[in-house]
């Protein structure tokens with residue numbers, strides 16, 4: 001083999017190593033990158049963060065930095081600020097907080113629209129502009145869209161159980177096993193799936209019969225039910241526990257958190 005050929009092979013091997021290192025690189029997170037003004041925003045806007053003990057706040061901040069390092073957040077025809085970015089990241093961090101070190105791998109970008117939109121992604125005019133958020137499929141795979149107005153409202157309305165950011169990230173969590181079906185297979189063992197579906201279907205029936213305090217949108221299907229009750233679990237845990245104790249217990253096991261005891265409180269032993 002000629003010297004030129006050997007050099008070419010060596011160069012190719014070096015390029016391959018370089019590409020592999022880039023693919024498998026873990027994000028390098030420096031906690032000092034978390035700005036003081038971000039901390040103030042979280043304390044003012046995210047009740048969940050406010051209730052964490054100091055060392056858990058540091059872990060939350062680290063998770064936010066990991067999220068920022070992996071996911072782009074882009075305003076589409078609308079200005080977004082640090083608060084919007086932090087609310088998006090918080091919506092991703094909260095559902096996974098019982099699983100230290102975990103982060104979403106099935107998303108690359110969150111697009112922020114000004115307000116409601118329709119299936120043609122129109123935010124002005126157009127018909128049926130009633131969507132507040134969605135997890136993309138097909139060409140929009142690895143993308144999420146959130147209405148800026150709805151995202152902010154989810155954290156403003158402290159007496160409401162609705163939070164579109166958490167709702168959409170729970171869909172993404174549900175989708176992680178390949179199917180958005182309301183069955184979180186990342187945590188439920190196969191023998192636990194039917195009991196979970198029995199609870200879900202019983203609760204959906206109660207919504208249909210007007211005997212439930214759960215947002216009626218949860219009766220759309222099992223996937224919407226899972227997202228809707230997860231919003232309830234993180235935004236008004238005490239009410240959910242009081243009104244739907246069995247469902248609360250299941251969600252506590254799924255998320256490894258007991259937010260009714262103080263938001264963000266972890267319960268690894270359940």
Ligand SMILES: [Zn+2]
Pocket residue numbers: 167171224227
């Ligand atoms: Zn939904």
